Amino acid sequence: MKPLESGSGPKPTESTEASESSERSNFIRDIIIADIQAGKHGGRVQTRFPPEPNGYLHIGHAKAICLDFGLAAEFGGKCNLRFDDTNPSKEETEYVEAIMEDVRWLGFEWDGLFYASDYFGQLYEWAVQLIRADKAYVCDLSADEIRQYRGTLTEPGRESPYRYRSIEENLDLFERMKKGEFPDGSRTLRAKIDMSSPNLNLRDPVMYRILHMHHHRTGDAWCIYPMYDYAHGQSDSLERVTHSICTLEFDNNRPLYDWFIEQLCIFPSRQYEFDRLSITYTLLSKRKLLRLVQEGHVTGWDDPRMPTLSGMRRRGYTPEAIRNFCANIGVSRTNGITQLSHLEYFLREDLNRSAARVMGVLRPLRVVIDNYPDDLVEEMEAINNPEDESAGTRRVPFSKVLYIEREDFREDPPKQFFRLAPGREVRLRYGYLITCRSVVKDKDGNIVELHCTYDPATRGGNTPDGRKVKSTIHWVSAAHAVDAEVRLYDNLFTREDPDEVEEGQDFTANLNPNSLEALTRCKVEPGLRDAVAGARYQFERMGYFCVDADSSPGRPVFNRTIGLRDTWAKIEQRGKK
RNA sequence: UGGGGAGUCGCCAAGUGGUAAGGCAGCGGCCUUUGGAGCCGCCAUCCGUAGGUUCGAAUCCUACCUCCCCAGCCA
Numbered sequence: 001m002k003p004l005e006s007g008s009g010p011k012p013t014e015s016t017e018a019s020e021s022s023e024r025s026n027f028i029r030d031i032i033i034a035d036i037q038a039g040k041h042g043g044r045v046q047t048r049f050p051p052e053p054n055g056y057l058h059i060g061h062a063k064a065i066c067l068d069f070g071l072a073a074e075f076g077g078k079c080n081l082r083f084d085d086t087n088p089s090k091e092e093t094e095y096v097e098a099i100m101e102d103v104r105w106l107g108f109e110w111d112g113l114f115y116a117s118d119y120f121g122q123l124y125e126w127a128v129q130l131i132r133a134d135k136a137y138v139c140d141l142s143a144d145e146i147r148q149y150r151g152t153l154t155e156p157g158r159e160s161p162y163r164y165r166s167i168e169e170n171l172d173l174f175e176r177m178k179k180g181e182f183p184d185g186s187r188t189l190r191a192k193i194d195m196s197s198p199n200l201n202l203r204d205p206v207m208y209r210i211l212h213m214h215h216h217r218t219g220d221a222w223c224i225y226p227m228y229d230y231a232h233g234q235s236d237s238l239e240r241v242t243h244s245i246c247t248l249e250f251d252n253n254r255p256l257y258d259w260f261i262e263q264l265c266i267f268p269s270r271q272y273e274f275d276r277l278s279i280t281y282t283l284l285s286k287r288k289l290l291r292l293v294q295e296g297h298v299t300g301w302d303d304p305r306m307p308t309l310s311g312m313r314r315r316g317y318t319p320e321a322i323r324n325f326c327a328n329i330g331v332s333r334t335n336g337i338t339q340l341s342h343l344e345y346f347l348r349e350d351l352n353r354s355a356a357r358v359m360g361v362l363r364p365l366r367v368v369i370d371n372y373p374d375d376l377v378e379e380m381e382a383i384n385n386p387e388d389e390s391a392g393t394r395r396v397p398f399s400k401v402l403y404i405e406r407e408d409f410r411e412d413p414p415k416q417f418f419r420l421a422p423g424r425e426v427r428l429r430y431g432y433l434i435t436c437r438s439v440v441k442d443k444d445g446n447i448v449e450l451h452c453t454y455d456p457a458t459r460g461g462n463t464p465d466g467r468k469v470k471s472t473i474h475w476v477s478a479a480h481a482v483d484a485e486v487r488l489y490d491n492l493f494t495r496e497d498p499d500e501v502e503e504g505q506d507f508t509a510n511l512n513p514n515s516l517e518a519l520t521r522c523k524v525e526p527g528l529r530d531a532v533a534g535a536r537y538q539f540e541r542m543g544y545f546c547v548d549a550d551s552s553p554g555r556p557v558f559n560r561t562i563g564l565r566d567t568w569a570k571i572e573q574r575g576k577k
Numbered sequence: 578u579g580g581g582g583a584g585u586c587g588c589c590a591a592g593u594g595g596u597a598a599g600g601c602a603g604c605g606g607c608c609u610u611u612g613g614a615g616c617c618g619c620c621a622u623c624c625g626u627a628g629g630u631u632c633g634a635a636u637c638c639u640a641c642c643u644c645c646c647c648a649g650c651c652a
Contacts (some may be wrong), residue, residue, distance in 0.1 A: 024599090025591090050652095054651090054652085066634075070581060086651095141650095146649095146650070147648070147649085150648055152578085152648055153647075153648060154578045155579085171617080180625060184637075184650085187650095197580085198580040198581085199579095199581075200580085201647070210650080225650095227649090227651085227652090228651070228652045248582070248645080249647080249652095250646095251581060251646070251647090252581060254581095259589080275645095280588085327591085329589055329601090330582090330600090332590070332602095333583065334582095334583060334584075334589090334645095335583065335584095335645050336588075336590090337589090337602065338589055339587090339588050339602070341588085341601065342601045344601095345601060346601095348614095352613075352614060353614090357611080381608095386614075387614070416612090418612070427610055428610095431610095460610085460641095461610045469610085469614090473611090494588050537631080540611045541611045541612085541613070542611090543613095564611075564612095564613050564614090565612095565613065565614090566613090567612045568612050570595070
């Protein structure tokens with residue numbers, strides 16, 4: 001919101017809401033506002049986005065990023081990027097780099113860049129401190145035994161037989177754990193809390209496990225690694241994070257988060273949980289996305305069908321569209337599923353105002369204009385973006401032989417089909433009005449060519465006599481057309497909930513076998529010959545397309561980002577029912 | 578089942594005792610050299626259910642129902 005001007009300038013008359021921020025609020029934002037007003041932390045706001053580098057970021061993370069960075073920015077605070085790298089068995093540098101690229105692409109820049117592994121030393125010292133305070137102990141139970149001792153949802157757990165070791169013995173054992181004297185899984189360091197707590201997280205949770213494993217940053221310096229619960233809150237605290245925002249499933253962990261902070265008497269970061277994003281026909285689980293990649297169901301993390309930020313980027317999504325979507329869906333504590341159409345609305349909205357219009361024919365049908373001079377080529381003026389006058393105009397060549405979209409012609413047009421048909425006149429966008437005179441078929445009865453006549457008085461598509469045509473279709477001059485490949489995408493899954501499967505199956509059973517259709521004989525206007533990878537266009541009447549990096553000189557490859565809203569398809573569909 | 582969280586239009590979501598915002602989707606219409614975009618209108622007598630308190634409740638109380646999370650040496 002613009003700050004109101006001070007001084008004696010003209011005041012807005014009806015500004016009841018103008019003085020308050022009209023930014024859409026949510027409960028976390030309200031908490032921050034209240035904290036600032038109460039003077040908590042001197043009004044300072046510090047957040048953090050803490051991804052584990054074990055996979056690529058997806059649209060669900062985008063929601064968290066928009067919250068973490070957005071809130072900090074709105075209230076003059078800071079937001080750190082912190083890699084939660086406490087488990088070397090799953091984490092890789094490749095992911096670290098991809099995550100940084102994606103955060104920046106989304107439009108955010110972090111203040112501090114940290115790694116939980118930066119704090120391994122401090123965390124170790126604090127563990128020793130907790131042992132000395134008789135709040136932690138080394139446990140020799142195996143993973144299996146720990147599970148048995150933990151009890152169940154309804155029965156309390158039992159105390160470990162190692163729970164009352166002397167502080168000296170614990171100190172000695174823990175140090176030897178660190179030195180690597182014990183094999184993986186042989187011992188753990190546990191917090192001494194309450195084995196009968198109804199909150200399972202408080203039943204003497206494991207703080208450290210032994211893992212003789214190479215870490216992407218600390219190398220072989222450590223063979224004991226802290227658990228999430230023992231590392232996260234303290235990392236927040238070390239960074240003096242005021243509002244630690246995470247998803248709902250960590251609600252149960254909050255008492256433990258607070259417990260460590262209280263026992264250690266360190267900066268009191270507070271955790272707030274919001275609902276994770278779910279979208280129909282989409283999987284948002286790094287574990288499952290990793291499977292799609294590893295099992296080859298997609299070409300990689302950046303496959304345009306993936307809900308990853310890198311996949312969406314390659315597909316042609318804009319950061320603005322994703323940010324607008326995140327701002328619009330809101331933040332609450334309700335477990336809901338957002339419809340894909342909601343996301344697509346914001347995609348189209350942004351692309352509509354930013355994408356340059358061009359003409360491209362996906363499934364070409366040859367059209368010969370019989371009364372058009374054989375060798376004439378006219379340069380027709382076309383508007384680049386009707387939503388943005390500054391985008392200007394361009395010239396598109398027109399000649400006797402053209403390609404039009406196959407679906408724009410029907411030999412036997414159904415009701416409400418306004419496009420080309422025998423004897424019917426339509427407008428060629430920015431071209432001429434043409435009338436279909438005859439249809440040429442091959443021996444199998446397939447339509448191979450149309451013969452039309454044009455009205456020379458309608459150059460540019462104008463009708464000096466004021467007559468109306470029901471339809472305007474797009475075209476490309478055959479002699480000037482550039483061959484292109486166009487990849488059409490559909491939902492990766494056929495069910496709204498990809499996890500809804502028959503007994504014994506998993507989400508791969510719901511994979512859509514037709515999620516990708518590659519068209520290789522497409523014809524696009526000449527200006528697209530050397531389109532640069534990443535550029536986004538609207539192929540008029542067809543949809544939004546993004547140039548893929550697979551393009552080669554003179555032969556562009558386009559990804560269909562999303563189709564235009566198709567009223568005719570809806571009408572036709574309705575007629576079939 | 579013990580604990581925690583949540584239930585407001587098909588979906589998302591405001592509202593926190595004074596008589597149901599908004600967005601998406603959908604449906605009409607206008608406009609249109611993209612059946613795109615844009616514009617206009619319609620779309621919850623009702624807030625999981627049942628009681629109760631109150632002049633008055635989605636908002637307070639009681640009971641019940643449904644869904645989600647927790648029994649990793651994952652995060």
